[in-house]
Amino acid sequence: MSVRVAVTGAAGRMGKILIEAVTLNPSTELAAAIERPESTLIGVDAGELAGVGHAGVAVVGSLQEVVDQFDVLIDFTVPQATLANAYVCAASGKSLVVGTTGFTEDEKAELLSVGIKSGMCIAANYSTGVNVSLKLLELAAKAMGDDVDIEIVEAHHRHKVDSPSGTALAMGEAVADAIGRNLQDVAVYGREGIVGARDRETIGFATVRGGDVVGDHTVMFMAEGERLEITHKASSRMSFARGAVRAAAWLVGQSPEVYSMKDVLGLE
Ligand SMILES: NC(=O)C1=CN([C@@H]2O[C@H](COP(=O)(O)OP(=O)(O)OC[C@H]3O[C@@H](n4cnc5c(N)ncnc54)[C@H](OP(=O)(O)O)[C@@H]3O)[C@@H](O)[C@H]2O)C=CC1
Ligand SMILES: O=C(O)C1=N[C@H](C(=O)O)C[C@H](O)C1
Numbered sequence: 001m002s003v004r005v006a007v008t009g010a011a012g013r014m015g016k017i018l019i020e021a022v023t024l025n026p027s028t029e030l031a032a033a034i035e036r037p038e039s040t041l042i043g044v045d046a047g048e049l050a051g052v053g054h055a056g057v058a059v060v061g062s063l064q065e066v067v068d069q070f071d072v073l074i075d076f077t078v079p080q081a082t083l084a085n086a087y088v089c090a091a092s093g094k095s096l097v098v099g100t101t102g103f104t105e106d107e108k109a110e111l112l113s114v115g116i117k118s119g120m121c122i123a124a125n126y127s128t129g130v131n132v133s134l135k136l137l138e139l140a141a142k143a144m145g146d147d148v149d150i151e152i153v154e155a156h157h158r159h160k161v162d163s164p165s166g167t168a169l170a171m172g173e174a175v176a177d178a179i180g181r182n183l184q185d186v187a188v189y190g191r192e193g194i195v196g197a198r199d200r201e202t203i204g205f206a207t208v209r210g211g212d213v214v215g216d217h218t219v220m221f222m223a224e225g226e227r228l229e230i231t232h233k234a235s236s237r238m239s240f241a242r243g244a245v246r247a248a249a250w251l252v253g254q255s256p257e258v259y260s261m262k263d264v265l266g267l268e
Contacts, residue, residue, distance in 0.1 A: 010035050074245070214235055
């Protein structure tokens with residue numbers, strides 16, 4: 001039996017490609033597509049909106065309206081919308097795949113405490129490559145951590161609103177955890193002026209925004225005489241969407257816990 005998936009932010013960059021990915025995955029079917037209530041797209045066929053042909057699912061303006069029609073919600077929107085949708089899923093026992101980034105620490109804590117009664121998967125990046133790279137980063141950090149300066153550089157399209165990217169922060173956390181540092185204490189978000197020589201303990205972040213870059217991330221481990229760089233480049237949003245749909249299908253039947261994409265891929 002196929003897993004019934006709902007997609008919020010249906011008209012967004014990720015929303016449209018998520019609709020396509022749900023229709024392409026043999027284990028899932030598109031059950032609902034949600035946009036803001038005031039959207040001019042309410043009533044439009046979600047498959048036609050996504051450019052994949054008629055799906056027989058009209059875009060609606062409220063998640064509550066379709067709550068009986070799906071098993072798992074995939075949400076790639078903005079933090080406030082994701083939180084509101086998480087409460088609806090918690091109240092109705094639905095599973096949730098969260099792709100949204102840019103949560104404050106308080107919002108993150110709230111998301112983890114909504115009392116979801118079904119599984120919830122949270123990941124800043126659903127591509128297989130990034131999740132494999134998180135494991136590689138742990139290995140590199142453990143082997144090189146105290147002897148290297150660690151810097152993270154990310155580039156994204158000009159429309160991205162949060163910085164640094166959720167993936168860059170997840171990479172920073174993977175590296176910091178592996179070498180016993182607390183990212184909040186050691187992160188340096190950009191440098192300007194006479195900032196002094198670098199402190200080895202710090203983990204630096206640099207952000208590039210422009211054009212249509214889908215998502216590039218490089219973590220540099222820089223020592224005297226050598227430099228290791230671990231880079232991931234996404235060339236299509238389908239890499240994220242395919243992973244999120246895989247997570248949605250995987251969540252059904254799991255116990256009501258919070259999972260990551262590493263759990264879905266068996267990398268934990
Ligand atoms: N985890 C991962 O693998 C990935 C995560 N992302 C993250 O996904 C999120 C979305 O990215 P992207 O698709 O590029 O962004 P878009 O701006 O293209 O899409 C966001 C969608 O959310 C809707 N939305 C915004 N605000 C609200 C609100 N208050 N209530 C309801 N709906 C709202 C938008 O509607 P409207 O246009 O009407 O505002 C739009 O449909 C970002 O946080 C991004 O970082 C992106 C790619 C991969
Ligand atoms: O906004 C995006 O586009 C992306 N956001 C995610 C992030 O913040 O890490 C994932 C991906 O890099 C694309």
